Amino acid sequence: QAEKTRIMSRVFAGEVARVVGENALKIVMGTAAADPDGVDKFMEQIAYGKMLGSRVNWVVDMDKIADIIFER
Numbered sequence: 001q002a003e004k005t006r007i008m009s010r011v012f013a014g015e016v017a018r019v020v021g022e023n024a025l026k027i028v029m030g031t032a033a034a035d036p037d038g039v040d041k042f043m044e045q046i047a048y049g050k051m052l053g054s055r056v057n058w059v060v061d062m063d064k065i066a067d068i069i070f071e072r
């Protein structure tokens with residue numbers, strides 16, 4: 001049960017981070033004040049690349065969740 005909770009938590013947290021990061025980026029880019037340097041600086045400040053990089057094993061985690069759900 002602990003393994004299931006750990007994997008599901010990691011998938012959920014990664015998905016939330018991705019959605020929040022993408023929406024924040026949309027807001028920044030949607031303002032007239034945003035210039036390319038400002039957008040790059042913002043992405044660096046929120047560690048956007050690291051957020052996306054944290055999803056490296058997302059497919060593996062989803063497979064593990066499927067194994068648990070379908071008792072494979």
